Amino acid sequence: MAFVPPDLSVNISSLTLKNPIMTASGTFGYGQEYASFVDLDKLGAIIVKGISLEPRSGNPYPRIAETTGGMLNSVGLENIGADRFISEKLPYLVDSGACVIVNLIGNTVEEYCELAQKLDKTSGIKGLELNISCPNVKEGGIFFGIEATSAFQVVGSTRRSTKLPLIVKLSPNVTDITVIARSVQEAGADAISLINTITGMAIDIETRTPKLANITGGLSGPAIKPIALRMVWEVSRVVEIPVIGVGGIMNAEDALEFIIAGASAIQVGTANFVNPKATIDILLGIEKYLTDKNINDIKTLIGTLKI
Ligand SMILES: Cc1cc2nc3c(=O)[nH]c(=O)nc-3n(C[C@H](O)[C@H](O)[C@H](O)COP(=O)(O)O)c2cc1C
Structure with missing residues (x-):
């Protein structure tokens, strides 16, 4: 009998990946930076670097x-x-056939809304990911994401500014x-992605100075995976919308853990810096797992943790 590869497609609200x-x-620039390692259209989606209305120097x-x-x-x-993202970076991504999701960041609710409206009118963008969780900026970012009322406000207002699928x-x-x-979820998010980085710090004991000029920074990579996995599991049990797992996913086994915990999709971050082909390796590893286990549709694996 001819080999039928497993169905790897997943649904993130109205978006089928x-x-x-x-x-x-x-962790993947604007996509083009990785194009010599990865066929961008082979991935479920490319979520680009966080974009703000005006340029930021960091x-x-x-x-x-x-x-x-x-x-x-x-x-x-x-x-x-x-503006520069739309004119200089987006055309390449669209031509590559990638499913483009834009991560957006604002200092105020109004900025998030204005940005969402602008991107809504731009063809080639398949979805938005609202970053209300960056620990490394003094305004906006995380301040919306650590308190339920302000999270509700920014998500609700952005929701009313765009028809694009909205991941928070x-x-x-x-x-x-x-x-x-x-x-x-109540404010109208179509999906939730988690987690962003965990605030941490490191010290140079010779100079007794922080290793980061900002003193604190966001921890990512394998060290945060168990925390991310626990949070994906907790959240997927209490919401109806799809959950996207991110945090320390380095290989297919890590990714599969998140899917079994309840994630409908996963994001690969720090692993791209270690192995620029990590996304494709993870994709092939997941396909092999499903084939070995005779699972013909990945959707049937989501949230199947046995307790
Ligand atoms: C250098 C760097 C830059 C990041 N920039 C963003 C960003 O612009 N927007 C965002 O939502 N998350 C950003 N993140 C967080 C990642 O998308 C991801 O949530 C986090 O790193 C955890 O995943 P990982 O352990 O696989 O890297 C950044 C992470 C790193 C390491």
């Missing part, structure tokens, strides 16, 4: 420090701004993530 592999914002250097099992960054959402990215730097998750 050819497979559950997405790139995590800020935080002072040094803004990266290696830690045990991960890295700290305080990049601070440096980006070229929406949550911060792990909260006491109970399920409270924020429920609130953004």
Whole structure:
């Protein structure tokens, strides 16, 4: 009998992805940077670096420090701004056949809305990911994501500004993530992605100075995977909308853990810095797992944790 490959497609609200592999914002540039390693149209979606209305220069250097099992960054959402993204970066991505999701960041609710309206009118964008969870900026960002009322407000207002599928990215730097998750679902989010980085710091003991100029930064990589997995499991039990898992996914086994915990899709972040082909390796590994286990549709694996 002819081999029939498993169905890897997943649904994120109205958006059907050819497979559950997405790139995590800020770790895959604007896509083109990785195009010599990865066929961009082979991935479920490319989530680009966070975009703001106006360009941002980010935080002072040094803004990266290696830690045990991960890295700290305080990049601070440096980006070229929406207009240049649309004119200089988006056409390449669209031509490549990639499913493009834009991660957006604002200082105020009004900025999020204006940006969402602008992107809504731009063809080639398949969805938005609202970053209300960046720990490395002084305004906006995380301040919307750590309190249920302000999360509700920013998500509700952005929801009314766009018809595009709206994913909301949550911060792990909260006491109970399920409270924020429920609130953004109620405000109209189509999906939730989690987690962004966990606030941390590192010190140079020779100089007794912080290793990051910003003093604190966001921890990512394998060190945060168990926390991300726990939060995906907790959130997927209390919301009806799809959950997208992100945090320390380095290989197919990690990705499968998130899917079994309840994630409909996953994002690959820090792994791209270690292995620029990580996304494709993870895709092939998932396909092999499904084939070996005679699972013909990945959707039947989502949330099948046995307790
Ligand atoms: C250098 C760097 C830049 C990032 N920039 C963004 C960003 O612009 N927007 C965002 O929502 N998340 C950003 N993140 C967070 C990642 O998308 C992801 O949530 C986090 O790194 C955890 O996943 P990982 O452990 O697989 O890297 C950034 C992470 C890193 C390491």
